[in-house]
Amino acid sequence: MSRRSLLRALGAGAAGAALAGCGVPAAFVEPGERAGRDSSATDHTLHFANWPLYIDTDDDDESKRPTLDAFSRRTGISVTYTEEINDNDEFFGKISPALMNRQQTGRDLIVISDWMAARFVRLGWVQEMDRAKQPNVAKYLDPQLRTPAFDEGRMHSVPWQSGITGIAYNRKKLGREIRSTGELWADDLRGRVTLLSGLDESFALLMQGDGVDITRWTADDFHTMCEQVEKRVRSKHIRRFTGNDYIKDLATGDVLACQAYSGDVIQLQADNPDIEFVVPEEGAELWAESLMIPNLARHKRNAERLIDHYYDPEVAAELAAWVNYVCPVPAARDVLASSKDEETAALAEDPLIFPDDAMRERLAIARDITSEERMDFAKKWNGIVGL
Secondary structure, three states: OOOOOOOOOOOHHHHHHHHHHHHHHHOOHHHHOOOOOOOOOOOOEEEEOOOOOOOOOOOOOOOOHHHHHHHHHHHOOEEEEEEOOOOOHHHHHHHHHHHHHHOOOOEEEEEEEEHHHHHHHHHHOOOOHHHHHHHHHHHOHEEEEEOOOHHHHHHHOEEEEEEEEEEEEEEEHHHOOOOOOOHHHOHOOOOOOEEEEHHHHHHHHHHHOOOOOOOOHHHHHHHHHHHHHHHHHHHHEEEHHHHHHHHHHHHHHOOOEEEEEEEHHHHHHOOOEEEEOOOOOEEEEEEEEEEEEEEOOOOOHHHHHHHHOOOHHHHHHHHHHOOEEEEEOOHHHHHHHOOOHHHHHHHHOOOOOOOOOOOOOOEEEEOOOHHHHHHHHHHHHHHHHHH
């Protein structure tokens, strides 16, 4: 299942959206109620919840995680690592009862997509980090990721990995290049285009195709975008809406162009060099999935130390070489470039891991959908998608 999974507004996601959207008073936690007793000084443990396949593993023993094991050896902190996050909304539903009732979640560190992280921040469900104790984060965090609208200064969240939502296409089968989002609607692509089904995953790129500044988009921009997509659904130009299954469609040639995530395309290109990824001329969305410390976490200081460990450029480079997403530590590029292994050194030149200046000029972090907007917007979008 995609880490950038679809918004299930008709299932568990609807309950989460309703909770945030209605502004349930009891759900919000005041700043003074968020910190618990920190046992880090005497209890050298940590519970870290993450997505599947989102950390480096040893080639000979998949139970070993080199970068995590190195942290434990260096600090003496034992990490219980669980791959329990398969869907943002599903995970929201799993831990929200504890958080809204001012109870411990049993987790010291979690990784969720920024659009969901925005909901946690608004509800007051995560703690502010002590950046004075995170010198690597303060020094090496990608400047382009430092100030999302939902968390100015990134005091409640730190990117684990980042990525780009752009366009993937089969250049050989299509017989031409794609340079802009508008080219998806060319006649020769009728019925051979897919869009992402998740509202949070899809809307920004489509708005950018209309020249919208996604850092400050409006409700009118949203409804205009929906009208255009609906029209293309009726004309059967859009083949279907997908989760990560667009990968199969693109690989088989059933689809010639689609909305796609940069990290997925790197993997596709290993098997099919004809697959291209483009950041459209009008721009593309830069997103992140971020580390957060839930309220009442029993090992906050240990969690802060682990976060800072992953912002050491050497460690960040090792992780980036395995996961192949946009690395939130630009300094890791020089580490990879100096590798004696040619394949590893080549990753330093991959713009889908380390975007160059020209690409960065076309990347933007979208304003998130507010709690007041979410219910109506999700209903509108899901009506078009057919969820």
